[in-house]
Amino acid sequence: MRNLRFRKTPLRLVLLASFAGLPLTLAVGHEGHHVECNETAINALKADIQAMGNGEARTTASKEVEAAQQMMAKNDIGGCKSHIHSAMEATEK
Amino acid sequence: MARWSAGRRWWLVIGSLLLLVIATTVAIYVGLYNIAADVPHTQPVYWLLETLRGRSVATRSREIVVPNDLNDPNRISKGAGEYAEMCSGCHLAPGMERTEISRGLYPRAPELRRKTDLTPAEQFWIVKHGVKMTGMPAWGVTHNDELLWDVVAFVRKLPELTPEQYESLVKNAPKHEELMKEMETGDHRQDGDHQRQ
Numbered sequence: 001m002r003n004l005r006f007r008k009t010p011l012r013l014v015l016l017a018s019f020a021g022l023p024l025t026l027a028v029g030h031e032g033h034h035v036e037c038n039e040t041a042i043n044a045l046k047a048d049i050q051a052m053g054n055g056e057a058r059t060t061a062s063k064e065v066e067a068a069q070q071m072m073a074k075n076d077i078g079g080c081k082s083h084i085h086s087a088m089e090a091t092e093k
Numbered sequence: 094m095a096r097w098s099a100g101r102r103w104w105l106v107i108g109s110l111l112l113l114v115i116a117t118t119v120a121i122y123v124g125l126y127n128i129a130a131d132v133p134h135t136q137p138v139y140w141l142l143e144t145l146r147g148r149s150v151a152t153r154s155r156e157i158v159v160p161n162d163l164n165d166p167n168r169i170s171k172g173a174g175e176y177a178e179m180c181s182g183c184h185l186a187p188g189m190e191r192t193e194i195s196r197g198l199y200p201r202a203p204e205l206r207r208k209t210d211l212t213p214a215e216q217f218w219i220v221k222h223g224v225k226m227t228g229m230p231a232w233g234v235t236h237n238d239e240l241l242w243d244v245v246a247f248v249r250k251l252p253e254l255t256p257e258q259y260e261s262l263v264k265n266a267p268k269h270e271e272l273m274k275e276m277e278t279g280d281h282r283q284d285g286d287h288q289r290q
Contacts, residue, residue, distance in 0.1 A: 051203065
């Protein structure tokens with residue numbers, strides 16, 4: 001009996017390690033939808049906007065990116081993220 | 094005196110042009126222009142390349158004869174399978190989230206679920222010959238014209254499809270491997286030379 005318990009220990013350790021790493025795995029998986037306020041995110045949005053046809057969505061996205069850049073220059077990261085999010089929504093229309 | 098002024102003006106023009114050529118050459122050789130795909134072109138450069146691409150495709154696709162059966166459900170079905178296999182990773186599809194490759198490509202691959210101004214002939218030309226410096230491959234190297242017209246037929250239909258209709262079409266489409274095998278053995282119909290090369 002004691003021997004059996006000992007034999008199961010590595011399996012338990014593997015399961016424990018797997019569950020311990022789960023939140024980290026989920027966090028990495030969710031990163032694709034995470035809004036960042038940096039030069040790369042703004043450039044990616046500018047590239048998206050270039051590919052859009054003329055119209056209301058393009059105008060909105062451009063204005064939002066411009067506002068995000070201004071917020072970034074002022075170090076207002078929250079405001080910047082909010083404008084980036086709005087710009088992303090406009091590019092998806 | 095007037096003749097001397099005209100001569101000087103010519104030298105000024107030639108000198109300016111020469112200076113421009115030298116400045117451009119130096120800028121190219123010192124690597125001044127950032128070619129990274131995560132930094133977009135300036136608007137004038139983007140416009141220039143976009144116009145160059147549009148005019149080139151329009152001119153070269155002028156002679157292409159479009160088959161009159163692009164609405165044939167059989168063609169559309171074959172095209173659906175090919176599209177899912179070859180195109181959806183970059184050009185996406187109804188109900189599909191943006192992929193990693195579509196997010197990183199520059200210029201962005203157009204999302205084909207949106208309506209396009211391109212004619213069927215222009216779409217065929219792009220699919221067959223690809224587009225330099227965009228990531229769009231020349232599928233004509235490995236596929237015959239009939240298979241490529243199937244893809245064009247499907248792409249014309251794509252903006253009308255709901256995510257469910259897209260899924261169903263792809264699910265019931267002939268498999269890519271089967272179509273390629275048919276093409277290699279010559280079983281895939283070759284019922285018309287639709288284009289003057």
